[in-house]
Amino acid sequence: MAMQPGILDPQMRALDDNVGPSRTQVITVTSGKGGVGKTNVVANTAIALAQTGKRVLVLDADLGLGNVDILLGLTPKYTLEHVLAKTCRLEDIALTGPHGITVLPASTGISQLTILTEAQQLILQDELERLASNMDVLLIDTGAGISSTVTYFAAAAQSIVVVVSPEPTSMTDAYALMKVLLRQYRERRFHVLVNMVKSPRDAARIFRKLELAVSRFLHISLDYLGAIPLDDYVPMAVTQQRAVIDLFPHAPSSRAFRDLTEAVAQLTPPALPKGTVQFLWQQLLRTH
Template sequence: MQSRPESPIAVAADRAEPERDTQVIAVSSGKGGVGKTNVVANLAVALSQAGKRVLVLDADLGLGNLDVLLGLVPRYTIEHVLAGARRLDEILIEGPAGIQVLPAGSGVQALTGLTESQQLLIHEQLEQIAAGADILLVDTGAGISPLVTFFASSAHETIVVLSPEPTSLTDAYALIKVLARQYRERRFKVLVNQVKHRREAADVFRKLDAAADRFLHVALDYVGCIPHDDYVPLAVMQQRAVADLFPEAPASRAFAALARQVIQWPRPGIPKSSVQLLWRRLVQAG
């Protein structure tokens, strides 16, 4: 019995599929106010200073502020892409240390709930421009909205950022729970921000790790901590990354150490999830 021949469109899609050399890392948090976007900005700068080509997607659509944090003034944002007025590669702007930034819209409520076709549009165009980067950092929104979990589940690695506050720990657990139960994620990186000392960070991680292991059966990898540092708000006031403005500050040294660690993570050989890939081929075949 002969096997059914593959669709010519599916075959073409297979051949056109680019090699996945870009490491896609989503940075998420269960709640706002833990310094997630600041982590993204400074990790991007630190990675670029270490010689990596870095692309940053501000995926906090509707409330994006990465450009403000870095003192950038984008002419176009993802809002224009979704409206069909621009492509993603046309809204790219250069940030400190040569990083490339894809700015999100701000104050646009419609962007907070993308349709499936809009998600597909972003995914396809992002694949194309990310091919020129070593690392793509995705600054997701805070919380457990479908948009946050979409970006987090599409990445090769997810860094969950939390602070020593009890509410931050509870909300980080809630985010991990959603990603584990709805998207079958089984491993997460954890970064504790704004800590007084390393022991405090270790205690926070142990609490989260114990709960995640007991009730969710997932593995958490501790990737370190960023200390509370008076140089950070000084840099924020000047709309600069602390790693760029004050490279010898304690927080800057911690970001440099985190960047060195990220560089050592295994490179992706194949797409992490075949769901979006399958969906795209079905759309193309239709």
């Protein structure tokens, strides 16, 4: 699938004079470690939401190792690297993905972008104002781990989804990530998605184990968002650079992603911004 630069329709860029857009739902999808299928979750969830009629914008915020575009078979000419260098605008790098989702690709192999400066954060905030305020959902796919850029994007969102897998290291690293977000940004509510799980019972067990640890030592709230089953169709789709929900709509994981959209629709943002970072973003994504 080839890139289509500047794909945003001019009518989408302009606000209606009489009726402003509804507030954009901002969701960060993150993880404590790599290899848990986080980007796959983002891509498939975005398509599932688009299939329900939502206008979906995906920000690949794994700035040094971005791969949402690769997963969906898109070929960017420009990336966030060029936006942050002020050589182009966000609409110049926007790609049209399956079912009309809009993807903002990150760079690959650019270590300097793994930690955003304050000036770069402000550039990105300003650029997103013109695009995200016309969308129903902004999905932010962060890098894995506890770097300052990962925690920054997590704190900017209304809702934080932490993806875990059955691997013990996935749960310990997720715990570490939530601990950092609690201490640095006072985040106290997280939504947990268990990926690549053999059964709903296993997913519930994994969630309870994580919930017990954080409630005992961190005193934060975890919500169970759901589970995506271990499914051979997923790697088959990845090999073809397609989302499983698009290539194999009747696969077990595809059904789970459609169920996930219902849970995502029920996520309620806090009545007030959670902190300074989110306050800045909510000013950009406010209802006009």
